Amino acid sequence: MAWQSKQREIGTAGWGWAIFAGIIAFIYFFPVLWIILTAFKTNADILAVPPKFFFTPTLENFVSVFSRSYIKGQAAVDTGFDRFFFNSIFIAGTSVLLALVIGTLAAYGFSRYPLPGNDTYLFIILTTRMLPPIIVIIPIFIMFRIAGLSGTYPGIILLYTAFNLPFTIWMMKSFFDELSPDVEDAARLDGSSEKRLFFKVCFPQIIAGLAATAVFGLILTWNEFIFALLLTGVETRTVPVAMAQTIGGDIGVRWGLLAAIETLFLIPVIIVVFVLQKHLLRGVTFGTIKR
């Protein structure tokens, strides 16, 4: 067939295209590469003109992230980035996990036991994500003040959970919709209770979807800035906020320190994507292949 002869095997695209793709990829990743390089440079190397690609690497910036304190006003303040990293991981992890648990159960309900006006409920849930955060931030800020949630872990976790829920419900519902209801009926006939058939039959089938949803949620939450800026306190501050605050200060912008923080900030995202990549691909392509 004519169309078959056009198909090539992987690896036979030719060197020209491979180099071209490599150049494009390099341009895309150059900022990331530059940040990583900067993180290993001394201050002199960072500010050198023309920029240096070859230099003696140093770990002093990374040491500074965790141990150097800086002077603010009269007092020495600990940079405390270990704390901020813990906060980011704890807050993002907990809220995504909560959103997955609640969202998956809700999605199963929406998919399998539709209420009258099911689509309306789903639409309303989605509308909570249509407003830009900056619009809802003031009422939320006031509500948190009154409820005493400002600056607390439960407060920010609750907010991020609510923030992740619509997306989780919509994603998970589409995965449940894809499952054959016959399979569930078969499990009922095989003697499974509704609870067991959810955990033993439905749940194992949507793990790929769960992984994909988790990755999107984690990245979104990990990078979130505005809510964190206004609703976390000194104790509960996350890395993006702390990073922004590092830019200011009395001794100018410390590029090396900032680059080191950013490099460290990238690592968890890369790990998560790497670990879940197999599921991620299946998750985002779920339902696109006709059975």
Added chain:
Amino acid sequence: MSILSVTGAEKRYGSINALAGTSFEVEAGEFYCLLGPSAAGKTTTLRAIAGLETLDAGRVVFDGQDMTGQPVQGRDMAMVFQTFALYPHLTARQNLEYPLREAGHDAGEIRQRVGEIGELLRIAHTLDRKPSTMSGGEQQRLAIGRALIRRPKLLLLDEPLTNLDAKLRHDTRAEFKRLHRELGMTIVFATPDQLEALTMGERIAVINEGWIVQIGTPRELYAAPADRFVGTLVGAPTMNLLPAAGSDGKVALPFGEIGNGPWSKTLADFPAETELLFGFRPHDIRLAGPEAGPALRVDAKVHLTEPLGDITVLDLEAGDAVFKMVLPEEEAVQYRVGDRVAVEINPDKTLLFARDTGAAIR
């Protein structure tokens, strides 16, 4: 003794009447077929028996117990779905184990039964594979195995052959008969294919638009259909139906008049010029012999030939009516399109239906 009885089952989906008062009884150990076109209510009937659908009215009694409104779980019956509905995340072995684990059997018992079923259905070599990597036939046998492994009293089969290719279907029909004979289980088999119903069913319930139209053995349905629907559904090629008018116990056809049928007596009481449909099967037409007999002789013209290998279907044209006839291949080779052929229709095997209601007259 009947093991399953469905009485006055009714089910509506919105404005659609899926079941409109379906009633039938299945004897213990019987191979019972539900035959009907798609959307006739076959699947709904099976699902209602299994408890997967709640009936709006009517009762399902199984093994002496009223099952109406009882939960699905714990019924001593199993079902094979048209889509097979295998657990995609489990291997074939785990699929077979699932119902036994849910029933709380011990590991030794489970291993033994999985081994037995693997042998019985010839899927022992695929047990460690996921369903998605198995062929259609293997998936289907696995689905049957998962249903049989609990040794249920009743097996519900919802068009299990529809998703298979033609060759496999033929083999599997024989397989089902073998399993039924070996296991002595009661089977309710839903199918849209009259051939499957005739070859496998001990009794057949013909279902249409949520109604049971007729219940009978394959022979009864073939020889004495209750109405025009059953008449044309059962038998291949489809029965010939010609518009006709009846008077004095005789039927006027486009190519002559025929009497002395099994319907003659009844027809005699009908008013003259009653509008009828005259039915005769392509298999019941013979080439005319030299001397005239009691049969109606028709001089026809060959309109079309369809060779099917061992037999040939001839489309014949006579007095602006077209009907089909089946001939063995060696007799049919002599006829070309346009040839004249004299045939006989034996009145004994002809059928008569009222044109308005479709009901059989006999």
